[in-house]
Amino acid sequence: MGANTALTPPELLHLSLHASANDQPDKALQHLKQLLDIEPENAKAIYMMGALHAEIGMYEQAIEELRQAEALDASMVTATFQLGLLLLTQGNIEEAAFTWEKLDTLGGDHALVLFKKGMLHLVKDEFDECISALDSGIAANDFNDDLNSDMQRVLNDARTARERTQGVENAPGDESQSSGHSLLLNAYGHEDTEH
Template sequence: MMCEDDDIRQLLAVAAASPGDALPLAERLIAAHPDDARLHFFRGSMLAGSARPIEAHAALSRAVALAPDFALARFQLGFFELTSGEPARAQATWEKLSTLPDDHYLRQFVTGLIHLIHDRFAEAIAALDGGIATNAETPPLNHDMQLIIDQCRPLLNPAAEAEEASPTSFLLGQLGRGSLH
């Protein structure tokens, strides 16, 4: 049985007002509704933001296992894998998102991140910008993508690079301290 939408709204309200209280509430809701992918996704996002990566990965993976077509959960799982230094695993996780329309923000974000993995910074910026422009569904995700764009811009000019930086080390350094939204 799925969690009631009112309970999900309450969970989101608690997260906004008192983030520390949201994780215990999510866990209570999961105990009552263990097959609700939305709850596992939310819990995984909260755990990632609390620097609990092993539990976060397990929760995000559970959300995708329960609802393989839950595109946002699949994107976030892959993004978490990428920022954890596992680009091949992230690409495999994102593979199913290739069925989204070309102009869907998640598909554009995936395209940009794959360009980043391959050091194609101009293409990464263009795709991430395109995703931000079309993403009205999950605005907090735009912040994470803008951080990546801001860090890619200096890499467009090799003379400005102080040192060689791989996309993975860049992501680990810049976003590893952040949270998933």
Template structure:
């Protein structure tokens, strides 16, 4: 990796971003780890490392890098959303919700957070809150937004499941 010394930090970050774009995670990660070993402190470095580690399902490492970035720059909403996604994957649902609440406090109509927080509420069987979030997403996001169609589909599924007859459990109806 001695050839990496030829490049500036900005060049290595740009080259790593291209590698990651092409799904060449090993090449991109090598450049990012080189920068880390050089004691580079950079929001973009930690953002990319968080993303790579999440793709590799190394969630503790992903969370560490997103947290480092957010300590320096708490206003980075996308990375806070991503940290929430990492926590969700780690089954730390309260931490995920906390991250997403911070994002929604800054931008109450952030589509990815509205959608994923709605799904989180479905997993804990809070259908009412889930519907509220999904309806807010559909009402506030552009109609061609990736999450709008997904939100409509989830709302349709919820409405279908609510309209299905409930199974009876009385002994009289069972026999």
């Protein structure tokens, strides 16, 4: 009797994580598609597909997949956060805020709740409140180092933007430089290629 050489869903999931960590999104997607042929409702695989599609700029596909993952497994709070973040970077601020309301059940001191508060303050150019919330979120986040790196990058840019707006508060034509939404797009929406 020959050995079974077919890869199992857990093996395919680990291979996709390995490929993603080694900057091979094409291989990661191939492994995930194989996995989903076997287990079409694997929420973690669908979430990872969404994250990879966001990474390569396929935002509509990513949003659809993150919604699907969240619907399949409501306990995947990171999927809920990433979905809201992706909606926010696409300019869908109200929809992002609505999506993020689900996170409030985690409690006000949870890192994801603090991060979402910080991001919502950012798009309103409320830099002090943004910085305070992101700082607290990074301190509270002991479960996702990559997310902390992303939030630290946004936090650094928010501090720079606050200094700029304080220095040239009434300078004409400077609104685009200090816009929280523009800052968000630059800091997160187009630099999330590491994960």
